[in-house]
Amino acid sequence: MSDVSSTTAAAASSTSATSYTYSSNAADIDWDALIEVAVAAKTAPADAIDVKITENETKIAAYEEMQDLLQGINDAATALRGSTGSTLDDDDVFADREAYLTSVGDVDAESAVVVTVDDDTDIGTYDLQILQLATVEKLSSAEYESNSEELGLAGSLTIALEDGEAVEFDITEDMSLAEIASTINGQSDTTGVQATVLKVSDDSYQLILSGTETGQEIVMSAGDGTDIAQALGITDENGDFANEIQAAQDAIITLDGITITRSSNTIDDVLDGVTFNLYQETGEDASISVEVSSDVTAIKEAIIALVDAYNAYREWAITQQEVSTSGTASDEATLFADSTLRSTNSSISDDLSTMIDSDSMALLGLSYDENNYLEYDESTLNAALLDDLDTVESLLTFKMDSSSNDIMLLRRNTSMPSELSLDITVDEDGTLTGVSVDGDTSLFTVDGSRIIGAEGSEYEGITLVFTGDESQTVDLTFSSGIAEQLFVTTDDVADEDDSILTDMIESLNDTNEDLEEKADDIRDRADTYEDMLTDRYAAYQAAIEEAESSLDYIEAILNLGND
Structure with a gap:
């Protein structure tokens, strides 16, 4: 009996020592981190789009720099492309x-x-x-001790140049020499005569009258009252000038x-x-x-400017071909292996290799160095400009030769033919009526005296002016020198309004606008998703906190029974 009692007591003692506890890790959950990871997964495509936009922007910047440098070549070539046989000589340095x-x-x-x-x-x-x-005529008055004291003369004086308009000046007794000069100068634009007061010495002043036009004499006459000109000593008693400092001639x-x-x-x-x-x-x-x-100095400066513009472009182009130590394109080579850059470089090289007859850029002393930069020999260039300027002009410029003096070139396109034969017809009054090429009348239209290349034809953009009055066949030959070729190439590639690079830059900008819109849409949806997760996780948090509160309550109740 005693053993049973001992066992029961031990059990009771063990039960009274038990504590009921429940634990939860809800408070340790990083809800913000969960949301951030989930949203990041949603915005990852937008981040990838950002990378593409940045790549495009880098390429746009490179194309824009390429365009600027090519326009530098274009500007330099413009001065040298010439317009022999045409009316296009506004920017022609050979016309200077x-x-x-x-x-x-x-x-x-x-x-x-x-x-x-x-x-x-x-x-x-x-x-x-x-x-x-x-020379202008100059007259002086007598000498006066002061230029500011009243002279006490009253009367009128009429003054003019031979071809000027006469003005009558009223002179009053209270006027000084300086005031008379000021009065005359008030009408100098009309009379053509100016007045000054010359300080001859400390106590000697003279009034000087000067014409403003060479070769014209001063005409003076007296009015009512005192003969002011004679009183001032400008004329003598016969009305002749008393002191002519300088005659008009x-x-x-x-x-x-x-x-x-x-x-x-x-x-x-x-x-x-x-x-x-x-x-x-x-x-x-x-x-x-x-x-x-x-102006051979201007021509020389224009040639050197073209060399400098090419070398500036060449220096940049080299950076686009650089290879890193790992054998890949360097960080600066944004346009590495770019087809537009390659084709442009090739075209410019071809342009500089242009030969007219047997002459090349060597005539100008131009050559390439080991890095394909242009350099020039000044002695050779000077000799060519001084001794062979016509050949220099032919080598560089666009040139038209015509079998008739009755036709001039007003406008040309960028793909001029090497030769062209026009059959020109006029009516009995000598008025231009038609133009054909090998019997084809559709290639040119007539507008007054102008012969205009038909739209859509190979001659579109060409405008000729006919000044004759007889029907005739005119044979034209065209040649395009180095500067003309460079102008055409760089204009096609880099013109700000209409060119290959302009189209490519606009296309990339349009692409970026579309990409930015797509990235914005993705991020807008991610923002919505983030708001939804925030609300959902807030509900989870609230539910967990409520459950934890209930567990705490139950735990407390259970523990009360063990006290």
Whole structure:
């Protein structure tokens, strides 16, 4: 009996020592991390799109740099592409003219005359003598002790140049010498006469009247009251000028022995396109040789500018071909193996290899170095410009030769034929009526005196001007030199408005816009998904917290029974 009792007591003692506990890891759950992982999986495609957009932007930047550098070549080529046989000479450096002056005898040519020449002026050499410079007339008054004291003169004075408009000035007793000068200057634009007060010494002043136009005399007359001109000592009692400092006279020059007189020292109506600005007389025993010629300095600078533009592009192009140490494209070679870059480089190389007759860029002293940069020999270039300018022009420019002087080229396209024969017909009044090529009348249309390449034909973009009045067959030949070829290539590839690179850049930009829209849609959906997960996990959290609260309550109840 005692053993049973001992066992029961031990069991009871064991039961009273038991504690009821339940644990949960809900508080340790990182809900934000779960949401972040789930959302990241949804946005991963958008991240991949971002990478593609960045790649496209990098390529766009490279194409834009390529375009800028090619436009540099294009700009340099434009000046040298020429327009021989056409009316297209606005940017033609070969149409630039310069006057080269050479002293003959005891005269400093550069100090005696400045000669300016318009573009495309006829070339020639002329012998110039400057026998007399044109001058303005200058008159002085008597001397006065002050320029500011009242002179006490009252009357009127009429002043003008020969070809000017006369103005009558009222002079009052309270006016000083300075005030009279100011009054006259108020109408200088009308009269052509200016007045100044010259301080001769500390106590001596004179009024100076000067014409503003060379070769014209000052005309003065007195009005009512005091004869102001005589009172001032400008005229004498006979009305003649008392002190003429300088007489008005015309300029006198001889050009190739022909005497020419002009009222101005700026003479621009003797030779078309040539202006002489006279500064010193040569005398009859000396002269100046004036050679109107092509501006070889400008041509040389244009050629060097083309070399520099090509080398700038070449330097960039090399970076696009660089290989890393691992044998793959370097980080800078964005356009590595790009087909447009390859074809452009090939075309430019072909353009620089252009030959006209037997002449190549070697005529200009141009050659490649070991890295295919252009370099030039200045002595060779100078010799070519001075001794063989016509050949230089043919080698570089576009040129049209015509069997008739009645036709000129107004516009050309970028794929001019090497030759073209036009059968031109006019009516009995000499009016242009039709043009055919090998009997085909559909290739050109007629608009007044203009012959226009038909749209859709190989001659589209070509416009010729016919100035004749008889039906005739005109044979035309065209040649495209180095600069013309470079212009055409770079214009096709890099023109800002319509070119291969412009289209590619626009296409990539359009692609990026579509990709950005797609990435935005993905992220919008991910945002919605994130909101849904946040709400769902918040509900889970609330449910777990409620369950944990219930478990805590049950645990407490169970533990109460063991106390």
